Amino acid sequence: MSVVQVRYVQRAIEERFKGLIDLSDVETQPAGKQHEHFLTRGLAALARQSEQPCTNQVAANSVFDGSDDKGLDAVSVERTATGTVIRLYQAKWSDKGKGQFGEAEVHKMIEGLELILDLEFSAFNRRFQRHVPEIESAFEDPNGTPKIILVLALLRVEPLSSGVRTLLEKKIAQFNQVEEMVDYELLDLRDFHRTTLGDAASPKINASLRLEGFGQEVSPYKALYGTVTVPHVAELYSKHRRGLFARNIRASLDTSDVNVKIRGTLLNEARHFWYFSNGITMLCESIKPAGKAVPGGVGDFQLSGVSVVNGAQTVSAIHKAYEADPTAAEHGRVLVRLISLEDCPPGFGDQVTINTNTQNPVEDRDFKSLNAIQTTLRDAFATELSLSYVLKRGEPLPDPEHGTSITEVAEALAATHPDATYAAVAKKDLKDVWHDDVYQQLFGEEPDVLVVWRKVKLLRAVRARLSDLQEGLLGRANAMAVYGDLLITHVTFSQLATSNLSDPKFDWDEQIRKVATVAQNAFEWSLYAIDAEYSISSHIIAAVRNPERIQRVARVAIKGVSDGGEPPRLRTDYQPVTAEDRGRQVDAVRTLVQSGRIPDGTLLEFRPATRSERRVMSGWLAEDEKRSLASWRNDPRNPLTWHYDGQDYSPSGLVRKMRTIATGKGVNVRGTLYWHVPNEGSLKDLAENVRTERDVEAGEDD
Structure with missing residues (x-):
């Protein structure tokens, strides 16, 4: 391979993506530097097309390289018959076909991966934000956690050095202790040459x-x-x-x-x-x-x-x-x-x-759908409860009030099993519940149809409560509400009256009405248990899918809820702060202005903080990039100049204005949490840093 092949790839990038790649963040740089950014980002877009064919515009939109990209350049989400795949791309361009990828790049990619797994989406730049709803939806897929592929798009022909490959595989192995969730692929000059020229490439x-x-x-x-x-x-x-x-x-x-x-x-x-x-x-x-x-x-x-x-x-x-x-x-x-x-x-x-x-591949579930236990259960749903029970893949699912499916039943039985291990098994990969030993533990010889249906209703009630809670949760707490549904159902079930579950006269609906309160307590105690047992830097996803960890967490959470004391309060960084903290909001702005921490004219980005905000605002923000941008001015009252209308606002006032325009309903929020200085942090973070530095200096003076 030579620079001749590199030129073919460069020509393809220029033909496909000229005018489509966002370069607004580097437009003040020299023309040569801008073109270098264009080629790197274009290579990421080309890699996206190579891995998952799409239009040039879609490929270009997948790129978010720049400030706060956290070591990643592009993202794509693909839903296949076998599950969902999230690909995270890192591109390295080289005019000479010698794109560099070393240990520093490995560490950066892993940092970005960890943030995504912890659902810390606000750490990424505004171009990444347009992809968050789709990524979030992938992690909420009841069919299991998506596979994540780190794609190294390197314009080179040499293989990775043994040291880099060993480090990359060691880092990836940390995510695969429960199951093979993360993998990597290498695209090199030969792959891009073939992508651009097809069969004529060689x-x-x-x-x-x-x-x-x-x-x-x-x-x-x-x-x-x-x-x-x-x-x-x-x-x-x-x-x-x-x-x-x-x-x-x-x-x-x-x-x-x-x-x-x-x-x-x-x-x-x-x-x-x-x-x-x-x-x-x-x-x-x-x-x-x-x-x-x-x-x-x-x-x-x-x-x-x-x-x-x-x-x-x-x-x-x-x-x-x-x-x-x-x-x-x-x-x-x-x-x-x-x-x-x-x-x-x-x-x-x-x-x-x-x-x-x-x-179509035949799965273990397909064999189990023919099992006598399942056909008997299907008939019992129809004759005793007048409900539908769907067994086979491809059959339309009934409306929730009209029935359920074999997969939802398996989740409900796993979550309510006395041994929390089965909740971890189902959360790790739902396909594993069809293995004979697990299947026998969950379904037994002849499951009682009324008990099964009541457990399904419990699972749904817990999930509904967690969905409501998500609207006001950040970071790890949000991840807990997404990943922890089966664990929290397990803890909740332990607190309800279940001895008469098979009695048709037993008022199960009365127990379901308690779920809103009990599930919230179970959520708070479970999150506290994970933080206490495994630290606040541990991955929530590991705790709910690892059999040993989930047992320890469940024991702590069940004891906490059973003792009847006040549940531990959520950490302040787990929830957005509302109007009750207006004093702190004003103090944060005043601190930043008085310290001169942010120069006049500094560009700020708006990043939604909660799932609710991402859901209702992402589309509106994507319609015009000016809606996500503001400039800083050192004014204690209205320090933000919104690019969309040129007017000056306080951070909270501007967020409230944006919510009103986007949704017709304004809300009181702590605006300093939403506005970020790229590569430095939110206004809230910067104000806290200034205070810390000031306290340290005061201590040194003493």
């Missing part, structure tokens, strides 16, 4: 392949099949990379949990890999024997114009596993099909590609 792939125990089909078209060793497949990918997948339906690899399981099998049970894998299908323009080849034995073949059309996940996972631990993975073998297109009719290759990629 000559067709010719490769040799050894098939063990091979067989063949001769009619109506020629095909071979047999076993290939893992080292051979890994070498094939290492040499040709994504060029192998030129004919695949998707431009990028599917990053579902299947990929993770493939790697896990190779590293832990390599000799069983052939039995557990669905194999790989390759199309070839021609297949020629490279020596003597007798069916049933070992045959060497020369493949011309080869492309993997099914099993891209398997190929990439084999490469990554072999790269991570060749000693463990080298004993693995995989079934490979080779289909020759030499004598096939036009379009047959496309038919193979489409049909091998559109078969």
